[in-house]
Amino acid sequence: MARVVIIGAGLTGLSVAYNLEQQGFFDYAIFEQESTVGGLCRSIRCDGFTFDYTGHFFHSPSAHMIDFLHTIMQNSSLSAHIRHSYIYSHDTYTPYPYQTNLYGLPTETIIDCIMGFVQRQTHKKNGNFYTWIHTHFGSGFARHFFFPYQEKIFDYPVSKLRTGWVQGVPHTTLEAILKGALQERVVDSIGYNAQFWYPTHGGIDHLIHAFGHALKNPLYTNCSAVVLDTHKKIVTFSNGHSEPYEYLISTIPLKTCLDILGMKKEADKLLVNSVLNINIGIDCDIADQKHWVYYPEKKHPFFRIGFPSHLRGMAPEGYSSLSIEIATLKKPTPEIIGNLTKKTYEHLEKIFGIQPRDIVSEQTLVLPHAYVIYNLWREEHIDSLLRYLENQSIYSIGRYGGWKYASMHDAITDGHSMAQKLIAHFSATFKPATTVKQKPAHIPAITKKPGRRLIKEIS
Template structure:
């Protein structure tokens, strides 16, 4: 078969590589000059930068890990146990917050444990804000869960559903929380991504480049039209493809292909947010991620690139990190401490680079299921046009699950 893959992010590249290895003729179209989508890396003054947020590799799916390591061998990766912290009331508290109550001031810890023991009474709420209080108790929700989620989603939590977060955020039991307090043991248990792999050299771009090696990829390619003519698909009026795999964000599709008004309206109903990251020089640290729930600061998280690989900063006595701010209105200035972007305690030195990403997080608002299910049902009507990836299926999935979806799709094709 002759297949066109639209978009050279992790999903598109994975599918293209798998299909090529099965003997199909595959052409990949990418609008950017560099492949990788959100999983891109670059160097700034010798410092490593994942400009669209940190991307790390781990998976409970052995077939995914085996596939990646067959392309980019395991010896090229550093294996790391996550050392995530939460900046709370001027101190560093271990992540996850609810398993680290022993690190809080005594009165705050007592309030959190008391409220958590009394939590999960009555019917389970159907909105995310009330669910956080119902599930964790008022104190944990007020101290951390609600303010952090208000920052990362920048969307009314009461207008979001609840089913999406299972498997995406820690959900320890009451017994686990009580045990962590009694034993004064904040260690993570059964937490997603509690350990992971990251390339020793070149950032996550190294894995991306390895997957894309040998593929027919057209970069700097702007897709203007996707049409089916006489049973074959063409892109910008060229090519005769048996099948299309699209990783294009759904809101972009109505501009490049004809869709029924009903489907266009469903797409218009989708919600998402944007992200700005800022690379900065900082003291060396073994913290991998720092979460900042307080609304006193614009930044909600810092990812320390220098904790992922020892080769992130040419000065091995220093570190480098990338702060993250949600929304479209954030303006990067040279004074990100005094303008309350991030706490001064982080030892910010200077801005090295920054990047805006239009598409950052899928928002699971209460209309999510209706909109997404309706869109997918329409595209199921033509087996020659397939949606794949975070933004084409409108599902916030980590890299490993994107690769798994690519495996399943290529099997079906």
């Protein structure tokens, strides 16, 4: 038995493990359902191209966090980038964010946005996104950008969305709007990700490998948690292996955790969409220095396209790559994927002139859990659900464990806080170890996976 069992080896689970080990605590075991660890921070490599599970750029408000990343990544360095992101509407590219870069848009759109901002009613408050946008930005910005864009990224009506996730939306002033309407800008340094960091040699999975290499305990893959006995405190995996625990740290989606616990009614109320991520490599250069572009207009099926090839090590010399993101609240069946892919290719031809013969590599990924829907039910029940689990010694954390909108910075921070909490719980009985604890005798034999030091598989 390990005192602490972690399920899910994405960035949050790995951060818990890392931070426990840093405190000299090795009495834990970590289990992952996939054959490789990293969750959303994995990368795939094919035909000389590298793609993430949609672009993953590290941004952080904390210099301390960036120092930590540089330390943990050691051999595989991290480069800083100034964001070049745009919005494509009315056949025009304008720099992100929309609210401070109206220059180049049709005159009526600019007037609509400015008039709407001036006439907005700032006193209205009712906690939904529709009203929040109207009170902060006015009807023009709502109609031309925020509502169509958010309805695409969530695939959910804005009138039913709550505002628990809006802290990343940059605010503005009349002066900033007017300046951005009269002056053309190439980049704008507003917002939480104006500067970001990315592994110099390409692929966000370098960050995951850095955590993997730093850990001394094994990581168990191909272990999908399927049964949770909260009375006996045992978690059982799809391969039949059972692991008793004192504390369970769940970084798997809260919805899955509730399902496993038989709380189907609550699980069904939690909504999350999926993202279809079509990645293509092409043998021509199509998009100057843009890192990514937002597509608010309904006619385009995608909400965002990233250009990984503008980062070093992501594509062969002379080739480009595109990472296209489409959100759907419906289960992405092969039929839905087929239709969306067909529409996407039609629009890629219209916007970039990309023909099927230009495509030299194609990788389609489905992210079954992408954007948590901040509906009223979530707002009213999330805290009590998490508290209920804590009373059963289950800490549900991370982007999907906490059922929230969160970044990689947040995942690492959540893992750190959780480890601190556990160490505090154990402080009376625990003496920091200087050596690694032995593998528990009851865990079946482990096979080393090629190329993945310390990543092990239970068969």
